[in-house]
Amino acid sequence: MTGKVQYSGSAALKIALIGNGAIAKIVTQFCAAPGSRLQVVAALGMGGDKASVGAHPLVNSLAELLAFKPDRVVECAGHSAVAAYAAPVLEAGVDFILASTGSLADESLWNTIKAAAAKSAGKLKLVAGALPGVDALSSGKLAGLTKVTLRSSKPPKAWKGTPAESAHDLDAITVPTVIFSGNAREAALTFPKNANVAATAALAGMGFEATRVELVADPNVTQNVHHLEAEGAFGSLSLRINANPSPDNPKTSHMAALSILRFLENEAATIVI
Numbered sequence: 642m643t644g645k646v647q648y649s650g651s652a653a654l655k656i657a658l659i660g661n662g663a664i665a666k667i668v669t670q671f672c673a674a675p676g677s678r679l680q681v682v683a684a685l686g687m688g689g690d691k692a693s694v695g696a697h698p699l700v701n702s703l704a705e706l707l708a709f710k711p712d713r714v715v716e717c718a719g720h721s722a723v724a725a726y727a728a729p730v731l732e733a734g735v736d737f738i739l740a741s742t743g744s745l746a747d748e749s750l751w752n753t754i755k756a757a758a759a760k761s762a763g764k765l766k767l768v769a770g771a772l773p774g775v776d777a778l779s780s781g782k783l784a785g786l787t788k789v790t791l792r793s794s795k796p797p798k799a800w801k802g803t804p805a806e807s808a809h810d811l812d813a814i815t816v817p818t819v820i821f822s823g824n825a826r827e828a829a830l831t832f833p834k835n836a837n838v839a840a841t842a843a844l845a846g847m848g849f850e851a852t853r854v855e856l857v858a859d860p861n862v863t864q865n866v867h868h869l870e871a872e873g874a875f876g877s878l879s880l881r882i883n884a885n886p887s888p889d890n891p892k893t894s895h896m897a898a899l900s901i902l903r904f905l906e907n908e909a910a911t912i913v914i
């Protein structure tokens with residue numbers, strides 16, 4: 642045994658992707674493995690996406706994507722794709738598996754999607770993405786959580802192009818420096834490109850207002866480091882992930898794609914973990 646997934650035959654679950662980038666490529670390659678129970682039938686991209694990352698067709702509209710009659714639609718595209726497609730996919734009665742959780746810090750969008758899910762035969766499904774311990778957080782929530790904090794550290798240059806750049810000389814940072822401290826909603830809205838992990842912690846645990854977030858420019862780290870701490874009736878937890886980047890997008894942790902794959906494996910499996 643190598644620890645990798647072994648398959649035995651059964652009908653494949655039809656997956657339609659929204660996104661044709663780094664995550665889509667990893668998902669596609671995994672699903673194309675011999676004996677996979679997952680089949681990517683099509684992907685929806687943007688104008689800049691010239692060629693599909695796999696053998697499946699790349700389409701330009703949601704109507705074309707849904708014409709493939711997917712069992713699941715998987716968003717691995719970004720916040721604008723959640724805003725454009727989550728509610729319509731749910732309204733079509735299809736499950737929407739969502740990676741860009743930071744988009745849900747927008748209360749109006751969240752309310753629209755929740756309303757669509759409530760009326761749909763399909764479900765909205767949020768993946769853990771790069772955040773460890775989502776199972777423990779959402780389990781602990783059932784008996785009551787009293788504190789959830791997330792400290793996300795990245796090399797200083799990784800914060801270029803964010804509001805941190807106007808407040809700090811990122812090239813001159815020599816010690817770990819907190820560039821943001823506040824709640825998860827403020828973090829997600831102020832740093833939208835770094836919002837997903839904070840938003841996932843909020844959605845799994847105590848909500849956007851009660852979840853404390855620190856963002857750190859740390860010259861001593863080379864990876865994206867997320868340190869989640871929680872307390873409640875269950876006890877306490879402290880989890881840290883030193884996340885490697887995905888091969889095709891240094892801004893995306895490899896774990897984000899793996900988390901989607903684990904989720905899809907469970908959707909297709911007879912034994913779920």
Ligand SMILES: NC(=O)c1ccc[n+]([C@@H]2O[C@H](COP(=O)([O-])OP(=O)(O)OC[C@H]3O[C@@H](n4cnc5c(N)ncnc54)[C@H](O)[C@@H]3O)[C@@H](O)[C@H]2O)c1
Pocket residue numbers: 659660661662663664665685686687688689690717718719720721722723725740741742768769770771772837838841889890892893894897
């Ligand atoms: N939950 C997490 O922990 C986590 C971690 C990493 C990334 N993500 C999310 O996953 C997304 C994708 O990551 P990636 O590394 O594959 O990005 P990427 O930039 O490599 O690829 C994004 C793809 O989506 C397409 N796209 C963007 N907006 C679109 C839209 N409105 N409609 C259709 N297609 C659209 C792009 O053209 C591109 O093909 C990120 O934007 C991020 O929001 C979540």
